[in-house]
Amino acid sequence: MGKDGVEMTKEEKAAKKAKKEAKRALEAAEEERAAKKAKTDDDLSPTKEGKEEKAAKKAAKEEKKAKKEGKAAKATEAAPAADADAGFTTFAATPFAPAVKNALSSGYSSPTSIQTHAWPAALTGRDLIAIAKTGSGKTLAFLLPLLHRMSTGADGGGGRSSGAGAAVAVRALVMSPTRELASQIHAEGERFGKLLGVPTAVVYGGTPVREQKAALLAKPPSLLVATPGRLVDLLDQQLIWLGDCKAIVLDEADRLLDMGFEPQLKKTFSALPEARQTLLFSATWPKTVRKLASKYLKEGEGTKHLFLGGGDAARAEDGSSDAAGGGGGGGGGGGGSAAAAAAAAEAACELSANTAVSQAFVHATDDEKDAKLYQSLCELEEGARVIVFANTKRRVDNLAKTFAEFGTCAIHGDKQQKDRESALAAFIANKAPLMVATDVAARGLDIKLVTHVYNYDMARDVESYVHRIGRTGRAGALGKAITFWNPDYDKECAPALIRIARKAGQPVPDWLAKHENAKATKLWNVDKADKEAEALLMGA
Numbered sequence: 001m002g003k004d005g006v007e008m009t010k011e012e013k014a015a016k017k018a019k020k021e022a023k024r025a026l027e028a029a030e031e032e033r034a035a036k037k038a039k040t041d042d043d044l045s046p047t048k049e050g051k052e053e054k055a056a057k058k059a060a061k062e063e064k065k066a067k068k069e070g071k072a073a074k075a076t077e078a079a080p081a082a083d084a085d086a087g088f089t090t091f092a093a094t095p096f097a098p099a100v101k102n103a104l105s106s107g108y109s110s111p112t113s114i115q116t117h118a119w120p121a122a123l124t125g126r127d128l129i130a131i132a133k134t135g136s137g138k139t140l141a142f143l144l145p146l147l148h149r150m151s152t153g154a155d156g157g158g159g160r161s162s163g164a165g166a167a168v169a170v171r172a173l174v175m176s177p178t179r180e181l182a183s184q185i186h187a188e189g190e191r192f193g194k195l196l197g198v199p200t201a202v203v204y205g206g207t208p209v210r211e212q213k214a215a216l217l218a219k220p221p222s223l224l225v226a227t228p229g230r231l232v233d234l235l236d237q238q239l240i241w242l243g244d245c246k247a248i249v250l251d252e253a254d255r256l257l258d259m260g261f262e263p264q265l266k267k268t269f270s271a272l273p274e275a276r277q278t279l280l281f282s283a284t285w286p287k288t289v290r291k292l293a294s295k296y297l298k299e300g301e302g303t304k305h306l307f308l309g310g311g312d313a314a315r316a317e318d319g320s321s322d323a324a325g326g327g328g329g330g331g332g333g334g335g336g337s338a339a340a341a342a343a344a345a346e347a348a349c350e351l352s353a354n355t356a357v358s359q360a361f362v363h364a365t366d367d368e369k370d371a372k373l374y375q376s377l378c379e380l381e382e383g384a385r386v387i388v389f390a391n392t393k394r395r396v397d398n399l400a401k402t403f404a405e406f407g408t409c410a411i412h413g414d415k416q417q418k419d420r421e422s423a424l425a426a427f428i429a430n431k432a433p434l435m436v437a438t439d440v441a442a443r444g445l446d447i448k449l450v451t452h453v454y455n456y457d458m459a460r461d462v463e464s465y466v467h468r469i470g471r472t473g474r475a476g477a478l479g480k481a482i483t484f485w486n487p488d489y490d491k492e493c494a495p496a497l498i499r500i501a502r503k504a505g506q507p508v509p510d511w512l513a514k515h516e517n518a519k520a521t522k523l524w525n526v527d528k529a530d531k532e533a534e535a536l537l538m539g540a
């Protein structure tokens with residue numbers, strides 16, 4: 001029925017239909033215009049990439065300004081942006097200050113595997129056990145997160161002044177088992193600390209304590225690198241206050257957790273606040289120290305375990321400290337994840353050899369060692385740089401004299417500190433290309449272009465062997481280890497040595513292979529080594 005009850009003609013109906021269609025077309029056109037407008041508006045708003053670009057530009061500008069004014073550049077982000085499991089595969093992806101990123105990019109092409117995985121975890125303030133091969137960049141793996149957290153205030157420290165008179169309030173502490181290593185870590189810490197305006201200092205024994213005190217008071221550090229003995233001295237004298245220390249790193253953690261340093265460690269940890277971050281780093285992680293370590297770490301999910309397996313593949317497991325192989329002792333975490341973490345830890349800690357270091361063995365009785373070493377040194381190519389390890393201070397001194405014609409220097413624990421330092425400096429400067437040393441030089445020292453390591457005397461245990469030969473073949477370089485095997489004393493080491501060499505694809509001489517089933521001692525027993533004193537030395 002039509003309007004006013006009037007019947008519509010055919011023409012009227014057609015006109016109405018046309019009008020309707022025209023209206024619909026008009027509405028559709030309007031909708032399309034609105035949609036286009038919305039899209040245009042979206043396009044105008046900055047995308048994520050645009051924002052990042054803008055932020056990067058701003059950061060670069062700030063850095064330039066800071067440089068111009070001679071000031072340290074400030075970090076621009078407080079929290080890591082990476083997915084903790086994927087890690088930071090480029091320096092650009094890290095939240096580090098532009099000045100730090102620049103310094104990294106100008107020296108290296110990308111983060112090493114341990115840096116990729118340790119940085120995100122450490123930056124969040126979590127406790128961490130990080131085990132990765134010798135020469136894999138662990139120093140910056142712990143130093144940069146510490147410095148970043150201090151410079152951005154993410155560590156929550158720095159608010160309280162010292163609680164004990166003139167005591168120096170330290171915000172982060174790195175401990176090292178040896179003086180030379182402490183000094184080396186500090187040099188790296190100072191280099192990056194300067195870029196961020198974080199003052200640093202180092203204290204170690206063998207140097208006048210008065211001078212170190214004066215230096216600490218004159219320029220109180222936020223980051224302190226220390227050897228255990230001197231640190232405890234300064235704590236006893238109430239010169240250092242750790243009440244506001246938010247982070248502690250044990251570099252060469254298994255060595256520091258060894259019984260020898262227990263009293264100093266106990267004292268240090270009792271001076272630290274409960275609310276702190278604890279980071280343990282090493283290339284070896286024997287089961288014997290794991291229980292001790294768990295005393296100092298957060299339980300359950302609070303601690304991240306990072307074991308980098310062969311070929312640099314990362315194994316990252318979250319779990320209780322029990323999961324790291326502590327054995328027994330409750331611990332949080334669901335049974336499943338703890339078991340998985342334990343299995344991963346066991347698998348990752350199996351003895352495996354560093355393919356960057358070739359391993360050769362020389363059959364040599366005590367009477368033959370000097371002649372064989374001489375012969376071998378004469379055959380080395382021009383420019384070789386060599387460390388010879390011996391087990392006693394006297395032997396080290398004698399060897400340095402006997403082989404003086406090759407240009408020797410010597411390091412051991414009985415030497416005056418200044419003599420130790422000048423010996424190391426001569427070796428580093430290549431003025432003395434042959435350094436003879438006890439195990440005081442076995443761990444952590446990063447000396448460029450060391451081509452050969454000799455074990456004139458067999459290392460005392462699996463870990464020591466791993467760390468000694470790790471002085472060469474660092475940061476992607478190749479190296480050679482030559483180990484003298486004395487049939488009178490070293491049979492017990494044979495099974496472990498054979499296993500390490502085979503895993504690295506190294507040929508094992510028949511005379512050594514014969515002793516594959518020799519009875520091993522606790523420190524060199526392979527089965528035990530796998531289960532109890534695993535050393536880790538991963539593929540290049």
Ligand SMILES: Nc1ncnc2c1ncn2[C@@H]1O[C@H](COP(=O)(O)OP(=O)(O)OP(=O)(O)O)[C@@H](O)[C@H]1O
Nearest residue numbers: 108110111112134135136137138139283444446475
């Ligand atoms: N991202 C990187 N790329 C290449 N080289 C790096 C990188 N980061 C650090 N390095 C260099 O690698 C070398 C070894 O580093 P570092 O001494 O930290 O090793 P490490 O893992 O602590 O070894 P060790 O177990 O013997 O103590 C150093 O010369 C360091 O400058």
Ligand SMILES: [Mg+2]
Nearest residue numbers: 138139251444
């Ligand atoms: Mg190191």
